[in-house]
Amino acid sequence: MLVLGIESSCDETGVALYDTVVGLRSHALHTQVEMHAEYGGVVPELASRDHIRRIVPLTRRVLDEVGVSLAAVDAIAYTQGPGLAGALLVGASFAQGLAVGLGISAIGVHHLEGHLLSPLLADPRPEFPFVALLVSGGHTQLMQVDGVGRYTLLGETLDDAAGEAFDKTGQLLGLPYPGGPEISRLAQQGDAFRYPLPRPMLMSSDLDFSFSGLKTAVLNLVHKHPDARREDVAAAFQAAAVDVLASKALKALKQTGFCRLVIAGGVSANTLLRSRLNAEVARVGATVYYPPLALCTDNGAMIAYAGAQRLVADALPSDGVFTVRPRWPLSQLQAA
Numbered sequence: 243m244l245v246l247g248i249e250s251s252c253d254e255t256g257v258a259l260y261d262t263v264v265g266l267r268s269h270a271l272h273t274q275v276e277m278h279a280e281y282g283g284v285v286p287e288l289a290s291r292d293h294i295r296r297i298v299p300l301t302r303r304v305l306d307e308v309g310v311s312l313a314a315v316d317a318i319a320y321t322q323g324p325g326l327a328g329a330l331l332v333g334a335s336f337a338q339g340l341a342v343g344l345g346i347s348a349i350g351v352h353h354l355e356g357h358l359l360s361p362l363l364a365d366p367r368p369e370f371p372f373v374a375l376l377v378s379g380g381h382t383q384l385m386q387v388d389g390v391g392r393y394t395l396l397g398e399t400l401d402d403a404a405g406e407a408f409d410k411t412g413q414l415l416g417l418p419y420p421g422g423p424e425i426s427r428l429a430q431q432g433d434a435f436r437y438p439l440p441r442p443m444l445m446s447s448d449l450d451f452s453f454s455g456l457k458t459a460v461l462n463l464v465h466k467h468p469d470a471r472r473e474d475v476a477a478a479f480q481a482a483a484v485d486v487l488a489s490k491a492l493k494a495l496k497q498t499g500f501c502r503l504v505i506a507g508g509v510s511a512n513t514l515l516r517s518r519l520n521a522e523v524a525r526v527g528a529t530v531y532y533p534p535l536a537l538c539t540d541n542g543a544m545i546a547y548a549g550a551q552r553l554v555a556d557a558l559p560s561d562g563v564f565t566v567r568p569r570w571p572l573s574q575l576q577a578a
C-alpha cells in the first residue's frame with residue numbers, strides 16, 4: 243500500500259511517499275528556518291502562510307520523482323498534533339480534502355509518534371520493545387515502547403525541552419536560529435571544562451529532566467565573564483546537556499531491563515550525544531538506534547511511516563473527523 247505523508251506542525255513542510263512493501267519511495271522538505279531567523283524564533287502566522295505556498299509543489303515533486311499518480315495512493319497521513327494550530331490546519335485540511343476527493347482514508351498522526359518510530363526507517367532497525375529518548379524542540383521524554391501505539395512515559399522534562407535549551411543558549415550567544423546545530427558546530431572548537439556548568443537532576447532517582455536552570459546558569463556565566471569565548475560557553479553547555487540526557491537514557495535501560503535504545507527528534511542529530519551514547523550503551527551490552535540523519539528533524543517520511551503502521555494494523559481513527567490537536571499528550575494515544 244502507498245501512503246502519502248504530510249508534516250506541517252511547525253516550521254518545516256514535509257511530504258513523503260511510503261510503500262508498505264518496498265519502504266520509503268521519496269520525500270521532500272522545505273524548511274522555513276531562514277524566514278524565521280530574523281525574528282529569532284518561529285512566527286506562527288508566517289509559518290502557516292508558507293505551508294500553504296509549499297504543500298502542493300512539494301506533493302507534486304514527491305509523486306513525480308517516482309512516477310506515481312495520485313490515483314495510486316491508498317491513504318494520506320498528516321500530522322494532527324501537537325504543534326502550531328494554524329500550521330497544523332494547513333496540512334490537515336490539505337490531506338482531508340485530497341482524501342475526500344480521492345475517496346481514500348486520511349490518517350491523523352501524532353507528531354511524536356512519527357519521531358518515535360522514525361528509527362524504524364533506518365537500517366538496521368530496532369525490534370520492539372525499546373526505550374526511546376525523544377529530544378526535540380518542544381519535548382524531552384523517555385518512553386517505553388512495546389509496539390506501535392503502546393507507549394509508557396518513563397520520565398520527561400519538568401520545564402524546558404532539550405532543543406529549546408539549545409535554542410535559547412544559542413540566542414544568548416548571538417547565534418542564528420535554531421541554536422542546536424550552531425552550538426554543536428561552535429562547541430567543536432571549545433573547551434568544555436573551562437567554565438563548569440551544573441547538571442540539573444543528574445543524581446535524582448527518577449527519569450525526569452530539567453533544563454531551565456542550565457539555561458539560567460549560562461546566562462549568569464555570560465554576565466560574569468563577558469569576554470568568555472563563545473566556543474567555550476557552547477562546549478560547556480553542550481557537555482552539561484549531553485551528560486544529563488545520556489545518563490538518564492542509560493538509567494532507563496537499566497530500569498526496564500531492555501537492551502535497545504532509540505534516540506529521535508531534532509537533538510538526536512547532535513554528534514556529541516551520539517558518540518557518548520554509542521560508547522556508553524555498548525558498554526552495558528545494549529544497542530542504540532537513530533533515525534537516518536536527514537529524518538532526525540521534522541519531515542514527512544516519519545508521518546507517512548507512522549500512518550502506514552496504523553493502516554496495516556487496521557487502527558485508523560474514524561474518518562471524516564476533521565480536527566487538529568495543538569496540545570496532545572502522547573499518553574492519550576491508543577494502541578494499534
Ligand code: KG4
Nearest residue numbers: 378379380405420422423508509512539540
Ligand atoms: O524535532 P524537531 O525538528 O522539531 C520539533 O519537533 O521540535 O527538533 C528541532 C530542535 C531544535 O531545538 C534544534 O535546535 C534541535 O532540534 N537540533 C539540535 C541539532 N539539530 C537540531 N540540537 C542539538 N544539536 C543538533 N545538531
Ligand code: ZN
Nearest residue numbers: 357378539540
Ligand atoms: Zn518534531
